[in-house]
Amino acid sequence: MDQVARPPIEIGLTAAIVTVDDQQPLILVVAGVNGDDGGDTPDGLPFGPFDPITHRTLEMGLRAWVAEQTTLKLGYVEQLYTFGDRGRHAHPGDRGPHLVSVGYLALTRPDPNAAEALALTGARWRRWYDFFPWEDWRDGRPALLDKVVLPALRRWARRPAAGSVGRRGLGPQERIRLAFGDKGGRWDEERILDRYELLYEAALVAEARRDGRTPADGAPPPSAFGASMRFDHRRILATAIARLRAKLKYRPVVFELMGREFTLTDLQRTVEAISGRHLHKQNFRRLVEAATLVEPTGTAAPPKRGRPAALFRFRREVLKERPAPGLRVGSRS
Structure with missing residues (x-):
């Protein structure tokens, strides 16, 4: 042969x-x-x-x-x-x-x-967030979702060609509800890859049109859905962000992004930046204290205004004390 x-x-x-x-x-x-x-x-x-x-x-x-x-x-x-x-x-x-x-x-x-x-x-x-502008909820629900993203996806879902079920046996309407929290669904910040893949399948992002997919009539220009990337790099980036957002909750990876010493405000702002959600200050501090992930250095940062802020450092002993030390910030409802 x-x-x-x-x-x-x-x-x-x-x-x-x-x-x-x-x-x-x-x-x-x-x-x-x-x-x-x-x-x-x-x-x-x-x-x-x-x-x-x-x-x-x-x-x-x-x-x-x-x-x-x-x-x-x-x-x-x-x-x-x-x-x-x-x-x-x-x-x-x-x-x-x-x-x-x-x-x-x-x-x-x-x-x-x-x-x-x-x-x-x-x-x-x-x-x-240049590449995924609908993912930043720190100042509330992004207007882009209701003005551009969801109307375009709903138009796509009504097309006969969109009627087939996806990999999990779900139709397009249910996939939109689960991925984007549409029609009473819950927004889950970890579903960033699901959201991007729906937008790709609907030919709303530039990468899909570059690959020969055709959007529904009246679809907004691809630039409305964030900056594109070469090859499938935006899909890889979505996978990375989803992994990091999930890992925050069960591993202390956030401290890989912090300096040796930091204030609790700095730590909160970093967690918010990654997760794309605003966190209540007192609730966050109680969460940090309960997780025993940090310890005070006994020094303070020079004040920008008001009183000096106490400095903390990552308490590495926590890695030996329990298998899943993380900041268990919940998903948005």
Whole structure:
């Protein structure tokens, strides 16, 4: 029997690198470049190849090329998922190697001294809510949801082609209700990937139209649904944000984004930035005290106004005391 030639497969490493600065969650992006048609391509996440000769493990490979390309030394790193759908890096008629990308979530603290080095590489920090503007509830329910997002999804759901059930056996109306808290449903900040995939399926985001999907008549322009990213990097970013939002509740990962010493207000603002929700000050402080995640340093931060604020640090002993030390902030109802 003749052997059928199989296309080669390459392994890439894609990093969603997160920091929080000035109460804003930021994601490191690589600037778009001029495409073959003369137009600019969107920003993307940093990515590079895995070299099995040089890199003993996938994570070591990720850390090596991130340090080489951006000068950043990553702290916390965890593997997210393997993304290997056909077409994610291909062009029509492309017969090159199929690229399978291993996605990672990485956390780092703000470093103003790294800004110049980052600029030289073409990388920069961007607000992650630029890509998912409906996810930021810190000032209340985003008007974009009721003015743009939900009306467009409802129009799509009425199309005959949208009537098939999804992966969980649910129809489009029920999927919208569960993902977006529509019609009495509950908004769950961890469902960010479900929301993005619905918008992709409805051809409302730029990535879907780039892939040949057609939106319902009267659909708003893709720019109304946040900034696009190259390839499937916005899907990878949605996966990373969902993982981080969930992990806040059972692991002390937020302290990977904090300085050695911090005020409780700084800690609350960082948790709010990641989760996209406002937290009641006294309830948050009781939660922190009950979790015994921090301890006072005995010093105070210089006051911006009013009284000095007490400084705290992460109490690392908690990692030995119980298996799931986190800030169990509940989902929005």
